[in-house]
Amino acid sequence: MLSHKSFLWILLFINILGTVYGYDWYMWQLEDTEPIYWIFVPDSPTASLFFSLAIIGWLIGKNFKLIEVLALITLVKYGLWAVVMNLLTLAEIGEIGWQGWMLIGSHFAMAVQAILYIPFYKFRFSHLVIGAIWTLHNDVIDYVFGQMPIYYDLMKHIDKIGYFTFWLSIACITIAYTVLRKKEKAGLL
Numbered sequence: 073m074l075s076h077k078s079f080l081w082i083l084l085f086i087n088i089l090g091t092v093y094g095y096d097w098y099m100w101q102l103e104d105t106e107p108i109y110w111i112f113v114p115d116s117p118t119a120s121l122f123f124s125l126a127i128i129g130w131l132i133g134k135n136f137k138l139i140e141v142l143a144l145i146t147l148v149k150y151g152l153w154a155v156v157m158n159l160l161t162l163a164e165i166g167e168i169g170w171q172g173w174m175l176i177g178s179h180f181a182m183a184v185q186a187i188l189y190i191p192f193y194k195f196r197f198s199h200l201v202i203g204a205i206w207t208l209h210n211d212v213i214d215y216v217f218g219q220m221p222i223y224y225d226l227m228k229h230i231d232k233i234g235y236f237t238f239w240l241s242i243a244c245i246t247i248a249y250t251v252l253r254k255k256e257k258a259g260l261l
Contacts, residue, residue, distance in 0.1 A: 074188060080131055083185070087124040090178060091117045101222055112213040115221060116154055119146035120182060123189075130192055141195040141203040141248055144186050149207065149244040151183030153237060157223050164225045190251055194261060200252055204245045211238050 073079055094117025105113050122143035129136040158176045162168045168176075195203075214220035215234035226233060255261050 075130075075192070077131065080127055084124055084127040084131070087120045087127065090182075091120045091124060093117075094120060098221070105219060109213060109217065109219045112210050113219050113221070115146070115210065115214075116150040116179060116182065119143065119150045123147055123182075123185065126189075126192075135192075135194040137193075137195040138199045138202055140193045141199045142206060144190070144193060144195075144248050144251070145203050145207050145241075145244045147186035148183045148247060149240055151179045151181070151186070153240060154179035155183075156236070157221075157226060157233070160229070161223055161225050193251060193255075195248075195252065196261065197252060200245070200248055203248065207241045207245060208238075211241055 095114050098114035098117065101113055102110055111118070119142075122139050125136055125139045126143045129139065155176050158168055158172045158179075161172065211234070215230070215237065220230070220234070220237075252261075
């Protein structure tokens with residue numbers, strides 16, 4: 073079912089809507105951000121943009137290998153990151169409203185779809201290296217240069233959040249590396 077073209081078109085539509093919504097959600101932060109950092113601020117919508125591009129590739133019978141590894145790493149990372157941040161906000165202030173719960177559900181779905189589509193990925197080690205550099209560089213931009221997504225109620229914990237985010241990046245890169253090694257051993261690349 074995951075490979076059926078009709079399903080891929082529906083998934084593409086959902087991801088494009090989520091990407092547009094996400095970039096719109098970040099618009100206020102982008103207005104206060106130096107243009108040099110714009111690409112690094114809207115993390116989740118950029119992850120769903122990567123996945124949308126990967127789906128387009130699958131629909132036309134191509135594998136955009138660098139895009140696929142970026143989709144895998146960033147969808148899992150920012151999907152889980154947003155779930156954790158919203159749950160921390162809930163613990164911190166006692167409520168997150170319908171929008172917070174919607175963000176938890178939609179971001180968890182981002183991570184799940186990245187894992188479900190592992191059989192489709194065809195990236196190589198060189199793509200993984202670039203994806204890892206992108207991901208860790210983004211962490212530096214976020215937590216050294218202060219461009220992370222702003223959760224006002226959690227900013228007093230920013231050092232711990234940055235530390236968690238770094239290790240979440242390492243875990244997601246490790247997932248991609250494990251996928252690559254298993255596919256290489258199985259002769260699927």
